[in-house]
Amino acid sequence: MTHDPRSLVRRTPVPPSVSRPVVSPIFPSVVYRSADADELDAQYMGQLKGYTYAREGHPNATIIGQKIDWLEGVTPEMGQGVVTGSGMGAVSALFLGLCRAGDHIVAGDQLYGRSLRLLTQDLPRLGIEATLADPTDAAAIEAAIRPETRLILVEVVSNPTLRVADMEAIAEIARRRGVLLAVDNTFTTPRAYRPFAHGANVVIHSLTKLLAGHSDVTLGWIAADTPERSKAIYDAIVTWGLTPSPFDCWLAERGLTTFDLRYDRAEANAAALAGVLAGLDGVEAVLYPGRADHPDHNRAQAVLGGRGGNMLSFRLKGGRAQVNAFLRAAENIAFAPTLGDVGTTLSHPASSSHRGLTPEGRAALGITEGFIRVSVGVEDIGLLTREITEAVAAAARA
Structure with missing residues (x-):
């Protein structure tokens, strides 16, 4: 169809179609026109x-x-x-x-x-x-x-x-x-x-x-x-x-569209990773609601319906030097202040989310220099546990 060149400025109608897109279109328009x-x-x-x-x-x-x-x-x-x-x-x-x-x-x-x-x-x-x-x-x-x-x-x-x-x-x-x-x-x-x-x-x-x-x-x-x-x-x-x-x-x-699939896979990975971490010599404590040793385990079972989620935290033996060694060794796992990504990410609250608290304030919450939070993703669990295990060993050597 041939258009008058003047139709290039806000006068070209949306092409008619009896079919519809499978994927939702993006509507970037700031304003919408009305008839009157x-x-x-x-x-x-x-x-x-x-x-x-x-x-x-x-x-x-x-x-x-x-x-x-x-x-x-x-x-x-x-x-x-x-x-x-x-x-x-x-x-x-x-x-x-x-x-x-x-x-x-x-x-x-x-x-x-x-x-x-x-x-x-x-x-x-x-x-x-x-x-x-x-x-x-x-x-x-x-x-x-x-x-x-x-x-x-x-x-x-x-x-x-x-x-x-x-x-x-x-x-x-x-x-x-x-x-x-x-x-x-x-x-x-x-x-x-x-x-x-x-x-x-x-x-x-x-x-x-x-x-x-x-x-x-x-x-x-x-x-x-x-x-x-x-x-x-x-x-x-x-x-x-x-x-x-x-x-x-x-x-x-x-x-x-993939939320439920991602959540279930990440949750299963988190439970498995928590079990592995609990057995490592360089780890002082593991916090995961699905574990029986979690301080709120019984309540978590009732509130969350038996689910544990994709988040876990643990405390390395040692302090900042051990944390840095762990993070450098886990080079394929992003050290980033986020959670919920398809990939596993690591966070160090003492230097990020809770840096504004005094050391005493962090200690009152159980957040030591060796405290690490993990947002577990959907990777192959064998690969993930191997990388984390090697990183914990590097921290212990530090």
């Missing part, structure tokens, strides 16, 4: 479904958002989850949407480092205070509640010590005391735990991690249990500009 002012009004009033401006939503965010909604059990009666530009965008949307000056928050004391910074350094500037408490001790959580407490925020499994929160008791406390319960489900994922089914009012994810799974996406997701809370969170996301990129949403949808 009445149609635009109808969209804003909710009478017609459509898109207007990408900061307010776009098709790729809707597609991936609906998939996470299904995984987490979000129903139409609750509203719908919203995708954000990062996991911290989702955490920020929780506070910006549901809290106001004068409110108080009770939070787990081993949350992700940036969540802790937001709670203790940034929210106070907005007139919102926070108290940190041990989520494995429900009594400590309840003792931290004040009359002005708006919500409780916990992670099911802590980073990096992999302690398991007393979720049943915390949910009961939140209901009884009339405060909201928000759960960051990034570590556990809906494959192991579905917070809404256990009394949560808000659920948060960093899609960057296990759900997308390839270390090439930065996204978050948040959903609430009522349309009113969902709307308040959505408005905060739009107003504060926490919108995700269409391309990242498209990549995350691609990664999500």
Whole structure:
């Protein structure tokens, strides 16, 4: 078909087709056209479904958002989850949407480092205070509640010590005391735990991690249990500009198609690797929720339904010199501050996620200089255990 050259500027229609693409298209458009002012009004009033401006939503965010909604059990009666530009965008949307000056928050004391910074350094500037408490001790959580407490925020499994929160008791406390319960489900994922089914009012994810799974996406997701809370969170996301990129949403949808397969394989690898590490002379302790020697093993069995997840931590005998020797010897395993990738990655909390704590503060959490966190991937388990075993031996020689 021959076009008038002037049609090169916004006048070329999408080619008609009776068939449809198998893979979701990418919709990079920032704006969407409407037929007239009445149609635009109808969209804003909710009478017609459509898109207007990408900061307010776009098709790729809707597609991936609906998939996470299904995984987490979000129903139409609750509203719908919203995708954000990062996991911290989702955490920020929780506070910006549901809290106001004068409110108080009770939070787990081993949350992700940036969540802790937001709670203790940034929210106070907005007139919102926070108290940190041990989520494995429900009594400590309840003792931290004040009359002005708006919500409780916990992670099911802590980073990096992999302690398991007393979720049943915390949910009961939140209901009884009339405060909201928000759960960051990034570590556990809906494959192991579905917070809404256990009394949560808000659920948060960093899609960057296990759900997308390839270390090439930065996204978050948040959903609430009522349309009113969902709307308040959505408005905060739009107003504060926490919108995700269409391309990242498209990549995350691609990664999500293999999520259950990746999770199961990585979990099996983690259990096997934990067993190998526990038998090595150069290893002082292994932390894995699926092991009987984990301090919260019985609770982990109940909360996680017998699952152990893909994360484990261990303590090398020695200190920084042994850690450096281990990391250099494990040259084919990325030493990188991330988790949930298809490949195994290593993290040293004392020099990364928890570097802001004093040595005494880290020691109180059990984080020594020899502490290493492992996000186990889907590699051949024989190859992985051989590389880790050789690296532990190199550390022992150091």
